Amino acid sequence: AQKITQTQPGMFVQEKEAVTLDCTYDTSDPSYGLFWYKQPSSGEMIFLIYQGSYDQQNATEGRYSLNFQKARKSANLVISASQLGDSAMYFCAMREAKDDKIIFGKGTRLHILP
């Protein structure tokens, strides 16, 4: 079974609008971490934001925030005031406490329209 599910293979959003990229995860480990990465067309993977399973508040980093709903096992990425440079592939990922490995979802390709 997939541990990380990203149901939106592609999205088109108008510039300056807010964007929500969906991510659900599956784990029985009570301690885990959730990550979002951005991959522009150049290919490098850029770490955006991290949320620990015991963190009380939703993580924020500049225009990025992680909408963490633990009971629903959901970790959506919210990008406020989208910019053309946000066009990229976005990956949700999870690390369980027992592991040093990170499991990645299949990604969502985001297109920002001018």
Next chain:
Amino acid sequence: DVKVTQSSRYLVKRTGEKVFLECVQDMDHENMFWYRQDPGLGLRLIYFSYDVKMKEKGDIPEGYSVSREKKERFSLILESASTNQTSMYLCASSTASRDRGQEQYFGPGTRLTVT
């Protein structure tokens, strides 16, 4: 500034050749990883290493081997390249410390074509 470098951005090899992909990190990270990325399949873990000379198989190790003789360097080896190994290869590293999330830092990737 954190840095992970990979020896080549683009590589073209012939079927049957032995291929070495090199990765170097300057962050003194204990963990290093090799992934391949294919359209529609996301990132798949080939091998990882949590210490010098230590390695563990990931999800798709067949046809690959690795070497970690020094902490900063992690090499991926294709013993006899085949066309189904044409892919983007990404190297990453992370700390082993559990104080934080152990986010992985990635290199720029090597796009390998096997003809």
